Amino acid sequence: GLNLDNIQGDILIGMKKNQELFYFFSIADAAAFKPKLASDILPLITTTTQLLQVSTQPTTMLNIAFSATGLSALGITDSLGDADFAGGQFAALTALGDPGSTNWVPQFAGTNIHGVMLFASDTVANIDAAVASVESALGSSITKLYTLAGAVRPGSEAGHEPFGFLDGISNPAVEGFIATPLPGQAPVAAGTILLGESGDTGTRPAWAQDGSFLAFRQLSQLVPEFNKFLTDNPIVMDGLTPQQGSDLLGARMMGRWKSGAPVDLSPVFDDPVLGADPTRNNNFTFEHDGVNLATNQTFCPFAAHIRKTRPRADLGTPEDAIHHIIRAGIPYGPEVSDQEAASNTTTTERGLAFVAYQSNLANGFQFLQQIWANKPNFVHTGEGYDPIVGADAGAPRVVTGLDPTNSTKSLTLPIDFIVSRGGEYFFAPSLSAINTTLSV
Numbered sequence: 001g002l003n004l005d006n007i008q009g010d011i012l013i014g015m016k017k018n019q020e021l022f023y024f025f026s027i028a029d030a031a032a033f034k035p036k037l038a039s040d041i042l043p044l045i046t047t048t049t050q051l052l053q054v055s056t057q058p059t060t061m062l063n064i065a066f067s068a069t070g071l072s073a074l075g076i077t078d079s080l081g082d083a084d085f086a087g088g089q090f091a092a093l094t095a096l097g098d099p100g101s102t103n104w105v106p107q108f109a110g111t112n113i114h115g116v117m118l119f120a121s122d123t124v125a126n127i128d129a130a131v132a133s134v135e136s137a138l139g140s141s142i143t144k145l146y147t148l149a150g151a152v153r154p155g156s157e158a159g160h161e162p163f164g165f166l167d168g169i170s171n172p173a174v175e176g177f178i179a180t181p182l183p184g185q186a187p188v189a190a191g192t193i194l195l196g197e198s199g200d201t202g203t204r205p206a207w208a209q210d211g212s213f214l215a216f217r218q219l220s221q222l223v224p225e226f227n228k229f230l231t232d233n234p235i236v237m238d239g240l241t242p243q244q245g246s247d248l249l250g251a252r253m254m255g256r257w258k259s260g261a262p263v264d265l266s267p268v269f270d271d272p273v274l275g276a277d278p279t280r281n282n283n284f285t286f287e288h289d290g291v292n293l294a295t296n297q298t299f300c301p302f303a304a305h306i307r308k309t310r311p312r313a314d315l316g317t318p319e320d321a322i323h324h325i326i327r328a329g330i331p332y333g334p335e336v337s338d339q340e341a342a343s344n345t346t347t348t349e350r351g352l353a354f355v356a357y358q359s360n361l362a363n364g365f366q367f368l369q370q371i372w373a374n375k376p377n378f379v380h381t382g383e384g385y386d387p388i389v390g391a392d393a394g395a396p397r398v399v400t401g402l403d404p405t406n407s408t409k410s411l412t413l414p415i416d417f418i419v420s421r422g423g424e425y426f427f428a429p430s431l432s433a434i435n436t437t438l439s440v
């Protein structure tokens, strides 16, 4: 089995608290930082074991990860065997489909960020207290460059991302951690997520075992604009009101209804009971008896976000196991104001603090974004872009298959409803790597 005491908690299970702060820093004085990393930070790092039971969860959880320039700043010369990590996310900006760096948070542009601390707790006050104590311990050995505060949305929107869709339903089941996958959950080798574990084909230094690459993206979401687009383009079908037609369009762009119910199992109307049932809400492959998987889009469009990012039976059975990530993001920003809703215009930024873990960025996040979401002809032909996260340097995106009554009809998305504000690639090391290698 896996050594869950040695694996940072956010990777396999997620810290899953109401509040999460992403604290991006540079290392100003490595010689001063290293002993404090061992004496003051390491004891605060929340392990996977601690997260397994509520009784062992600390009030405020902490995880830490370093960029390639951060590892260099610590004097690490070993290659981690991942070219995308080594190059940093800014170098991958064109590959990811971002329209240049104009929308990037300035601190993400370049390679100045050395690390990120992830603080998670029930309240902002708890997080503020933990940050103050970490800052006082580390003193001037680090410099705060940028923070992003995430929060679970209020009330009945808890667990739903800013567009309103339930998130966090489908993550792979890592062998050695989850004994019995839920129906429809993808089993993956531990090495798909963790370096140096079975199934990881990279060449890694021994100390990198049980670490994982963390792809961080600040993805802003233009919620009023997205809603206006749905209102303006309802799917027209017998028996549907315009509102139902708009809801159907949104569900087909996502591949799931706002409740989480998959359109593959509930193709015309939402089914909140199905959406809330973890034994059923992920139990589909896109295959149906008597239906041609390669041509039929009446159940789920080929381009739907969840089909682009996990094509299931489209890749054959068993599906290709290496292109999986574990997602652990959280929304950020305020709720849509009445004024924003009335004017169909975003005035205050909101979106998803996107976090994805994998052992190989070129197979994981970067593959899903670049090769699946951003390519109009991958897996199928002519399906167009992922209408949610696909990007073509800001150009309008054509999508087909969204209208169940006419699968060749195309729809042009005039703008990106998700705008990348950039991010960075990090390595979340094991606790023993921090102890034996990064802090000495």
Ligand code: N7H
Pocket (backbone or CB within 6 Å): 161, 162, 163, 165, 166, 167, 168, 169, 170, 171, 219, 220, 221, 254, 256, 305, 306, 307, 309, 310, 325, 327, 351, 352, 354, 365, 368, 369, 373, 388, 389, 418
């Ligand atoms: Fe996506 N959303 O609400 O729009 N995502 N995603 N994602 N996403 C998923 O199945 C969302 C993004 C994946 O196993 C759901 O848990 C938003 C990127 C993958 O069937 C919803 C953003 C990438 C899956 C969203 C965003 C992915 C997935 C359904 C950004 C990779 C699982 C809930 C602002 C490059 C697929 C669920 C599977 C599901 C949303 C980004 C990947 C609702 C808001 C950048 C692999």
